[in-house]
Amino acid sequence: MIIDLNKLLERHHIRKTECRKEMLAYFYKKKYAISFPELEKAMHLHDRTSVFRNLVYFEEMGFLHKLNDSEGIAKYALCEEKCFGHLHKDEHIHFTCTNCNNTFCLKEKKLPEIKLPKGFFMESFSIVAKGICLGCSSKK
Amino acid sequence: MIIDLNKLLERHHIRKTECRKEMLAYFYKKKYAISFPELEKAMHLHDRTSVFRNLVYFEEMGFLHKLNDSEGIAKYALCEEKCFGHLHKDEHIHFTCTNCNNTFCLKEKKLPEIKLPKGFFMESFSIVAKGICLGCSSKK
DNA sequence: AATTTAATTGCAACAATGTTGCAATTAAAA
DNA sequence: TTTTAATTGCAACATTGTTGCAATTAAATT
Numbered sequence: 001m002i003i004d005l006n007k008l009l010e011r012h013h014i015r016k017t018e019c020r021k022e023m024l025a026y027f028y029k030k031k032y033a034i035s036f037p038e039l040e041k042a043m044h045l046h047d048r049t050s051v052f053r054n055l056v057y058f059e060e061m062g063f064l065h066k067l068n069d070s071e072g073i074a075k076y077a078l079c080e081e082k083c084f085g086h087l088h089k090d091e092h093i094h095f096t097c098t099n100c101n102n103t104f105c106l107k108e109k110k111l112p113e114i115k116l117p118k119g120f121f122m123e124s125f126s127i128v129a130k131g132i133c134l135g136c137s138s139k140k
Numbered sequence: 141m142i143i144d145l146n147k148l149l150e151r152h153h154i155r156k157t158e159c160r161k162e163m164l165a166y167f168y169k170k171k172y173a174i175s176f177p178e179l180e181k182a183m184h185l186h187d188r189t190s191v192f193r194n195l196v197y198f199e200e201m202g203f204l205h206k207l208n209d210s211e212g213i214a215k216y217a218l219c220e221e222k223c224f225g226h227l228h229k230d231e232h233i234h235f236t237c238t239n240c241n242n243t244f245c246l247k248e249k250k251l252p253e254i255k256l257p258k259g260f261f262m263e264s265f266s267i268v269a270k271g272i273c274l275g276c277s278s279k280k
Numbered sequence: 281a282a283t284t285t286a287a288t289t290g291c292a293a294c295a296a297t298g299t300t301g302c303a304a305t306t307a308a309a310a
Numbered sequence: 311t312t313t314t315a316a317t318t319g320c321a322a323c324a325t326t327g328t329t330g331c332a333a334t335t336a337a338a339t340t
Binding site: 121131 | 208210235249253256260266268272277
């Protein structure tokens with residue numbers, strides 16, 4: 001799958017800076033959710049402040065969603081098509097692999113129904129599982 | 141419900157220091173999960189390092205379990221009876237209230253069954269919901 | 281009750297993560 | 311090419327989490 005990052009930025013009227021293009025390219029290349037420290041190291045040519053601000057900006061624009069992996073580490077992952085603006089529709093389980101330490105969005109499965117006790121009113125919820133991922137379990 | 145903290149510490153052969161007694165008393169008083177910053181401020185007579193080390197220690201001893209609230213903030217909550225050592229059996233939903241910002245353990249409800257795609261093997265999972273809690277919804 | 285000893289504390293120092301203000305730079309509109 | 315508004319990089323800082331170590335203290339031992 002080849003995605004034209006220039007088009008993506010243009011469509012949303014976002015300035016195509018080197019920093020942003022590099023960041024998005026990194027997200028499209030990796031198949032897992034990226035932590036700030038990892039991205040910071042990968043974007044060595046750019047200041048960590050700019051990288052961080054763009055993460056937040058991309059999240060607001062609906063390109064990325066923020067999540068916490070099973071260890072509570074904040075990570076960002078590419079959103080699904082149906083997300084726009086801050087109206088995220090990333091309704092899937094996140095899965096952290098205890099072997100490779102990567103966190104994946106499991107879009108294949110529907111979320112279960114969650115029931116709360118009387119008096120509690122739910123706006124949203126998240127599920128983070130941990131264990132061994134497909135990549136690690138298929139390696140001998 | 142009155143819990144004899146001295147007995148609790150004795151039973152586990154843990155030294156009854158002022159710091160630890162204050163910390164546990166705070167946990168028994170509050171009905172929600174406590175963040176490190178909150179506890180640090182409440183334990184103003186003791187050094188933050190000691191408070192933090194005891195949090196980790198209590199977690200290892202099976203008194204407290206660590207969780208991340210819906211905003212990813214690390215919090216600690218009292219464990220259920222059946223937890224001992226690091227073999228935590230806190231199988232319940234956590235709920236963060238967007239009004240009072242507190243996080244509760246919802247022990248009343250069973251956890252749903254979680255299904256993963258082929259190739260993913262689950263060791264554990266957590267569910268964090270957010271919305272309005274019982275306390276806030278019952279106030280007009 | 282005094283002594284011993286091993287656990288615990290407080291302090292200092294630090295690492296990692298997240299955030300702000302602002303002047304200089306740059307993308308893209310005019 | 312010029313203008314201008316967004317973006318960047320820098321410095322500085324706040325918060326959260328962590329380590330080493332000497333001083334202190336709980337409780338076991340005499």
